[in-house]
Amino acid sequence: MSTRRCSLLPTLAVVVALLPVPLAAQAGDPSRLTLERIFASRDFRGERGGATRWLDDSTYTMIATPATGGADELVRIDAASGRRTVLVSATMLRPTPGAAPLELEDYSWSPDRTQLLVFTNSARVWRENTRGDFWVLSLRDSSLRKLGGSDATASTLQFATFSPDGRRVAYVREHNLYVESLADRRVVALTTDGSDKVINGTFDWVYEEELFMRNGFRWSPDGTQIAYWQLDATGVRDFLLINDTDSLYSFTIPIQYPKAGTTNSAARIGVVGANGGATRWMDVPGDARNNYLARMDWAANSTELVIQQLNRRQNVNTFFVATATSGATRPLFVERDSAWIDIYDDHVGYGPGPSLHWLPDASGFVYLSERDGWRHAWMVSRTGTMRLITTGAFDVMRVRQIDLKNGWLYFDASPENATQMFLWRTRLDGKGTPQQLTPAGARGTHDYDIGPGARYAIHAWSAVGIPPTMELVRLPAHQVVRPLVGNERLAATLARLRLGRTEFFRVDAGQGVSLDAWMITPPDFDSTRTYPVLFHVYGEPASQTVTDAYGGSTWLWHQLLAQEGVIVVSVDNRGTPGPRGRAWRKALHNQMGALRVREQSAAARAIARRPYVDSTRLGIWGWSGGGSSTLHLMFRAPGLFRMGMSVAPVADVRNYDTIYQERYVGLPSTDSAAYRDASAITFASGLRGDLLLVHGTGDDNVHYQGTEQLMNALIALNTPFDMMSYPNRTHGIYEGAGTTLHLYSLLTRYVREHLEAPGASARR
Numbered sequence: 001m002s003t004r005r006c007s008l009l010p011t012l013a014v015v016v017a018l019l020p021v022p023l024a025a026q027a028g029d030p031s032r033l034t035l036e037r038i039f040a041s042r043d044f045r046g047e048r049g050g051a052t053r054w055l056d057d058s059t060y061t062m063i064a065t066p067a068t069g070g071a072d073e074l075v076r077i078d079a080a081s082g083r084r085t086v087l088v089s090a091t092m093l094r095p096t097p098g099a100a101p102l103e104l105e106d107y108s109w110s111p112d113r114t115q116l117l118v119f120t121n122s123a124r125v126w127r128e129n130t131r132g133d134f135w136v137l138s139l140r141d142s143s144l145r146k147l148g149g150s151d152a153t154a155s156t157l158q159f160a161t162f163s164p165d166g167r168r169v170a171y172v173r174e175h176n177l178y179v180e181s182l183a184d185r186r187v188v189a190l191t192t193d194g195s196d197k198v199i200n201g202t203f204d205w206v207y208e209e210e211l212f213m214r215n216g217f218r219w220s221p222d223g224t225q226i227a228y229w230q231l232d233a234t235g236v237r238d239f240l241l242i243n244d245t246d247s248l249y250s251f252t253i254p255i256q257y258p259k260a261g262t263t264n265s266a267a268r269i270g271v272v273g274a275n276g277g278a279t280r281w282m283d284v285p286g287d288a289r290n291n292y293l294a295r296m297d298w299a300a301n302s303t304e305l306v307i308q309q310l311n312r313r314q315n316v317n318t319f320f321v322a323t324a325t326s327g328a329t330r331p332l333f334v335e336r337d338s339a340w341i342d343i344y345d346d347h348v349g350y351g352p353g354p355s356l357h358w359l360p361d362a363s364g365f366v367y368l369s370e371r372d373g374w375r376h377a378w379m380v381s382r383t384g385t386m387r388l389i390t391t392g393a394f395d396v397m398r399v400r401q402i403d404l405k406n407g408w409l410y411f412d413a414s415p416e417n418a419t420q421m422f423l424w425r426t427r428l429d430g431k432g433t434p435q436q437l438t439p440a441g442a443r444g445t446h447d448y449d450i451g452p453g454a455r456y457a458i459h460a461w462s463a464v465g466i467p468p469t470m471e472l473v474r475l476p477a478h479q480v481v482r483p484l485v486g487n488e489r490l491a492a493t494l495a496r497l498r499l500g501r502t503e504f505f506r507v508d509a510g511q512g513v514s515l516d517a518w519m520i521t522p523p524d525f526d527s528t529r530t531y532p533v534l535f536h537v538y539g540e541p542a543s544q545t546v547t548d549a550y551g552g553s554t555w556l557w558h559q560l561l562a563q564e565g566v567i568v569v570s571v572d573n574r575g576t577p578g579p580r581g582r583a584w585r586k587a588l589h590n591q592m593g594a595l596r597v598r599e600q601s602a603a604a605r606a607i608a609r610r611p612y613v614d615s616t617r618l619g620i621w622g623w624s625g626g627g628s629s630t631l632h633l634m635f636r637a638p639g640l641f642r643m644g645m646s647v648a649p650v651a652d653v654r655n656y657d658t659i660y661q662e663r664y665v666g667l668p669s670t671d672s673a674a675y676r677d678a679s680a681i682t683f684a685s686g687l688r689g690d691l692l693l694v695h696g697t698g699d700d701n702v703h704y705q706g707t708e709q710l711m712n713a714l715i716a717l718n719t720p721f722d723m724m725s726y727p728n729r730t731h732g733i734y735e736g737a738g739t740t741l742h743l744y745s746l747l748t749r750y751v752r753e754h755l756e757a758p759g760a761s762a763r764r
Contacts, residue, residue, distance in 0.1 A: 058080060079472060093144065102121075103121070116137040117162065117169065118135045149178075167182055179276075201229065213294075220274075220298055225302065244727065282320075301362060316334065390426055394414075394579065397414070399411050409428050411426075417548075420445060443548055447461065458470060458484065469485055469486055517569060522567065540592070541585065545571075564758070593636070624648050624649070631646050639689075643689050650706055693711070697726065
């Protein structure tokens with residue numbers, strides 16, 4: 001988030017009064033970190049590459065800023081030579097002569113690469129800015145036209161997508177689906193019943209948040225039809241957020257939010273002609289409100305769809321083949337798991353691309369499954385038979401590219417180290433030994449945007465202490481063709497810092513369980529002294545904290561604490577989504593509270609036995625699921641942690657949404673014991689240390705309601721605690737001038753006061 005320095009002056013006056021700042025930092029010592037440097041300056045602003053799109057297997061386009069400065073332009077780059085050609089200048093993006101150029105927030109090419117869709121003037125929907133204006137630029141005549149028709153208001157279009165022949169564009173506007181002809185600008189409404197309750201071509205809050213679905217329509221390969229989702233949110237209750245600060249009288253903001261065990265939207269999938277007409281609804285069996293239509297795509301032809309139906313418990317995923325003309329369906333195969341099923345694909349439904357990779361003859365597709373205990377790639381035939389592609393004790397974490405011509409599957413994996421990630425490939429026929437393409441001995445986390453012919457890839461990577469860099473590489477040799485983004489300025493700034501050492505290791509949690517962990521020790525670490533320790537925790541299936549990747553401002557803040565004499569540690573318990581096999585990832589099923597308490601506390605006790613750790617000064621902090629873990633450990637491992645800082649926690653999981661909570665805990669009506677175990681509020685009477693609660697009152701994801709309920713429970717117990725609410729801030733608590741600086745100033749002060757950091761004590 002970019003924040004103007006002048007808007008921070010009132011906040012900084014308060015921070016300076018509250019926080020002791022090292023004298024060296026006040027004098028501008030480049031080796032010292034301060035909260036202002038991390039959260040209110042440009043000192044650690046990194047360089048990012050512009051959005052890239054492969055045109056063919058040796059050419060790509062990229063958003064770039066001209067060397068002379070000014071508005072961004074779009075350049076074409078030849079991978080082999082590096083030669084740049086300006087395809088779209090800033091001048092070409094002026095809606096009228098003399099007007100400012102459109103901001104290139106995102107873009108996509110027509111199939112013949114002669115037209116460009118420009119996304120600009122975006123607005124936030126839930127987590128992302130998926131609503132905005134779309135313009136079409138013709139490279140033939142340099143004409144630029146805005147989509148939506150004369151009655152479309154600003155920033156209301158979503159997911160604009162070229163038809164396969166490039167002559168039309170489909171998009172969603174205000175819950176209805178439209179097709180616009182580029183030749184005559186005729187706009188056809190394919191649906192007209194869209195409303196807050198009837199949602200066409202996109203999704204409600206919970207589908208977007210937990211199934212990662214935003215774009216809800218697909219062009220048929222021949223461009224004559226569009227398949228789309230329709231959600232009926234009738235019966236889904238609104239949760240009311242209260243805004244007390246933006247007007248003279250408070251007002252409420254309704255959010256369609258199905259809490260665990262309550263009514264879901266009913267989903268169905270229809271096919272409509274691209275010229276309009278009646279929708280043919282696919283006859284998918286089962287209760288539409290108690291099943292999810294988790295993925296859909298055309299079945300490598302324009303006559304059939306493949307639909308994935310996930311039951312409400314999310315432990316059965318049925319693949320249906322639907323006939324587009326009649327709506328008739330037949331099951332293709334069924335995936336089952338005793339815990340839950342994660343939906344794996346490399347596309348996840350945000351844009352118009354396919355979620356399944358079909359063979360050229362349309363005889364089968366690649367699918368990821370954990371049915372043999374590891375997340376492996378399987379080939380599924382059109383008749384539903386399955387053949388294993390990858391074998392061995394490792395997980396395919398993401399499919400990166402399928403080179404159908406040469407018979408290779410490219411994927412992310414890390415068989416030996418769950419904190420890192422590398423590029424691999426294997427034969428599509430399952431023969432031979434998988435090959436790691438990321439060079440042997442490399443460290444860190446590696447990301448690849450592979451060209452369609454798998455000749456070249458844009459390779460981005462980072463590691464702890466090493467900011468992200470990008471380069472173009474030639475595959476399969478991984479030969480570096482040229483650097484793209486070096487982040488030299490940021491790297492030089494980091495090199496001047498006096499940083500603590502980061503050590504990756506595994507800690508024994510008992511019962512044969514070994515957990516990944518890292519530790520940051522102070523720069524002047526002395527093993528003959530003792531230090532307080534702050535644990536950073538997440539502990540749920542949505543994320544890992546123990547990864548060898550550049551950690552940005554959070555990592556810098558941990559280093560600031562290390563400069564003040566605090567050891568910082570993070571541990572990933574079982575149930576976090578690392579590449580350690582199905583049993584590892586699904587160990588949390590129906591014991592989301594007990595397991596992480598048991599394993600995180602065992603790890604903390606093991607680390608506390610190290611001679612340089614002061615076992616009486618252990619603290620813990622986390623955000624979201626990590627805030628929940630912090631509460632569980634403060635309440636259920638009394639006396640272990642002197643203090644805890646819980647940011648935006650789910651105190652009672654009955655307050656959280658259906659898809660996430662029911663996936664891991666079950667249904668409140670039948671799994672009450674699991675819900676009791678997963679809800680930290682159940683164990684509030686166990687609090688013995690100092691607790692800080694932090695929450696944004698405008699959090700549409702993890703509602704402030706739960707923290708208020710916890711406050712009531714602690715008040716009833718006459719248990720002291722500290723509390724900070726941020727008015728109208730969402731789950732990220734970043735909106736508004738000075739918010740991030742203020743939040744981390746609060747957390748820093750709490751660490752200093754309650755863990756008695758040596759550096760902080762010396763300055764008092």
